[in-house]
Amino acid sequence: MTLPGIITMLLSIGFVWILLIVCMRRLLRSEQKTPARVLKKNSTE
């Protein structure tokens, strides 16, 4: 594997992982801010 290959791999994989981590952090933070009773109310089952 060449250096450009390693750079390509790390950039590609790094980009998708960072995107996922940033999105998940925001998503989980917003999830924690929502009180459980509101979540419960949303469910109609």
Place this chain on the structure above:
Amino acid sequence: MSTPRQSVASVTWNTQLGTMLAVAGSAVGFGNFLRFPGLAAQYGGGAFMIAYFCAFLLLGVPLCWVEWAIGRRGGILGGHSCASAFMLISHSSVWKYLGIAGVLAPLGIGMYYMYLEGWTLGYCINTATGALSLHSSAEFAAFFEQFTGSGGDGAAYSGQSNLPLFFFIAIGANLYLLYRGVTRGIEWFCKWSMPVLLITALIVLVRVLTLGTPDAAHPNRSVDQGLGYMWNPSKTVLVVEGKTVDMVPAEASPEQAEMLVSRVQAEHPGQTVRREHISLMQGLMNPELWIAAAGQIFFSLSIGFGTVLTYASYVARRKDIALVSLAANAANEVVEVGIAGMMIVPAAVSLLGVAAAAGASTFGLGFTVLPEVFAAMPGGRFFGTLFFGLLFLASVTSSISILQPTVAFLEEFWRLGRSQSVVVVGMLMLLGSFAVSWFTGEMMALNTLDFWMGTMCLYLISTLYLSIFRGVWGTKNGLRELGRGSRIALPRGLGFVINWITPAILLIIFCSWLYKSMFVSTCEHITHLKEGEPGAVLPMAWMVMIYIFMVFVVRTSKRFHKKKTVDSPTAS
């Protein structure tokens, strides 16, 4: 067990994490694990990844956002399928007949997806029991032919294959999860299966990356060489009669390269061995590469399947959809680029050589090359079982999502209960799936449905999404819906991209694909229909009958037919 009772108008997801996992689960499937690695390696990692990420940002993310916005708006107005959402947004009954395509296509795809799910489950069990501990490529090819029945029509039911058992288990599992409902079935299943899938994939990935050079007799076959073949932007490959058979290692001296060419020449007597250099710039100038990358994004993110629209319709009015959509896309990309991109090709190259990985079709790579890879791998029986198990999980999370639009369609237009809708969908799908599993000669029925429902219809539905979003609803209104409750700021130029760039890319992909199918190579799927091949005609005739049935459902619906106003309790 209590009967799930969910009124279609009032169902919403329990959590945003559950929504995100369900949408990501819907997108993660065969394309991630089998199609992407093959394409990236074929076009040379670097150039392909540049085109791939451009397509992700300019085609994938905007189209997904469009679908989410239409879906949530439809849900607010009381429509959970493509047909009702289109009608309620446009206030025109013509759109509900056009929207039926967004219900029919996923059902058609579901018919052959069930059959493929049977394959993955069967390969998982057969690997675990040791039935796949074979020795040569010919034996694996023979097993594939016997197991899937690809030798001829009805061969899967001749008693020599245990595929029908796995096929019916897959159908049963799907219908049961659908019967459990959106939150108790789909959300519950995706919430535990997606983390399991990710952990399983990481375990297999660690095993692959620690393979090193498994066979000392073949120093050219190593994980390093596999990663190089997958990711190096520039590489020199050896081609014999149009097929890549080996790669010259980047660190090889001219003498070593010559020796490799001589060895390959000795393995292929009488044939010309050609050296082909693939460079980054050369790759970027190749229009085929851009089209392949855009096509991969299109199919990988399940754009136009109608499933995201239906899932989005269950999101509450003030909840975020922009971030959930982006997170689901990111999760899909992590599985595709971050895991499958490091796993499949390096495993195949390190154990079988470049020739095995190069040019293999999606199913060829998954069901003939990979079983052989696992058979040759230390501990391969365990890791092979894990891999096919994760492939089965990935396909179930996809298939339950592609049946949900039809269930929602019947629930809202005929006001059927969940169990009644699932029974009707089950019957419609069962006949189609049976046709797919019967007409297995040259995989005629599977390929026919894949072409017409899984390719043509997806372009059509995506075009409909853009038309309604841009032309009927208005991009400003659509973006306002997308931004409501959003936890992220939408990019400034998004309206311009949705109005001009995304339609242009979609048009280019469609035209180039149409040109290739119609003029460069004769489209075999049209020929099969013209010649009256039963394996092509009968599944398509069944799809036409289902379309007529759906039109009948729409016309006899008391809910949407006579009044265009909203009758949902959640309506605005």
